[in-house]
Amino acid sequence: MAGDDPKTLVSTDWLAAHLDDPDLRILDASWYLPDMGRDARAEYLAAHIPGARFFDIDEISDQRSPLPHMAPPPEKFISRMRAMGVGDGHQVVVYDGAGLFSAARVWWTFRLMGKTDVAVLDGGFPKWQAEGRPVEDMPPVLRDRHITVSRQAGLIKDVTQVAAAAKLGSHEILDARSPGRFAGAEPEPRPGLRAGHIPGARNIPYRSLLGPDGTMLPPEALREVFAAAGVDLSKPAITTCGSGVTAAIINLALERIGKHDHALYDGSWAEWGMYGDLKVATGNDG
Known part of the structure; x- marks a missing residue:
């Protein structure tokens, strides 16, 4: 652990020490794949960190898109955050x-919305509970809070931009899916998608960035993971996964090692794997 950083990652000790800060906002962002058999909202209602609000990744999204949980338009993000009492001047911690x-x-x-006072809770709710820290089952009292956003277009890539990057070799494309899905040896959980990966991509399974206790590896170990995968950190990076969720773990890891020129391919394999005119590579090579 490189120490707590309220712009990237904080420990359970840090959160416990700041739990009563008036400008702290805690968000339960639990989301699960269907085969995990878990109900994120029901689990939140049963027990959550005191004061936490529930951030529904599927609902706070661009529902005009046929793709799953694409990034929300700024006006929808503003509307939902104001209603949740999350706004300017708040330190946000997400678990x-x-x-x-x-x-x-x-x-x-x-x-993406230009808000940088936000950190992930390292180890999340399992670590918090394992340490015997307080939980509650009552939703917090919400009061509207003004929030201003400034969308950072450089942090997100669409399919055209990713296709160009793959063709030109201008970026490192980093895929957070399992080695089996990356290689095309395992079927995709979403029906109708081809198996494999974007040509030239490198496989950084998100679990390889975590230690046995589920916390993120320290920066020097993260660098070793990227080096072992042959990642050229002098190039800008684009992250991808199945539908743009676990890809963000790579973005967080890159930020932790001081690399800031990275973006996320929001459509990820849910989009790339759908279109027959986009090339697909298989096996373990990029």
Whole structure:
């Protein structure tokens, strides 16, 4: 652990020490794949960190898109955050019920909107509970809070931009899916998608960035993971995964090692794997 940083990652000790800060806002951003058999909202209602609000990744999204949970338009983000009492001047801490799985997606969403006082809780709710820290089942009292956003277009990529980057080799494309899905040896959980990966991409399974306890590896170990995968950190990076959720864990890891020129491919494999005119690579090579 490189120490607490309220712009990237904070420990359970840090959160416990700041739990009563008036300008702290805690978000439960739990989200699960269907095969996990878990209900994020029901789990939130049963137990959450005191004061936490529930951030619904599927609802706070661009629902005009046929793709899953694409980044919300700024006006929808503003509307939902105001209603949740999250606004300017707040320090936001995001966690999830898997440890470190979906929380980074919400951290990235805030950064996309120009909000940088936001951190992921390292180890998430499992670590918080394992340490016997307080939980509650009552939703917090919400008061509207003004929020201003400034969308950072450089933090997000669309399919055209990713296709150009893959063709030119101008970026490192980093895929957070499992080695089996990356290689095309395992079927995709979403029906109708081809198997494999974007040509030239490198596989950085998100679990490889985490230690046995589910917390993120320290920066020097993160650098070793990228080096072992042959990542050229002098190039700008584009992250991808199945639908743009776990890709954000790579963005968080890059930020932790001081690399700031990274973006997320929001459509990810849910989009790329759908279109037959986009090339697909298989096996373990880029």
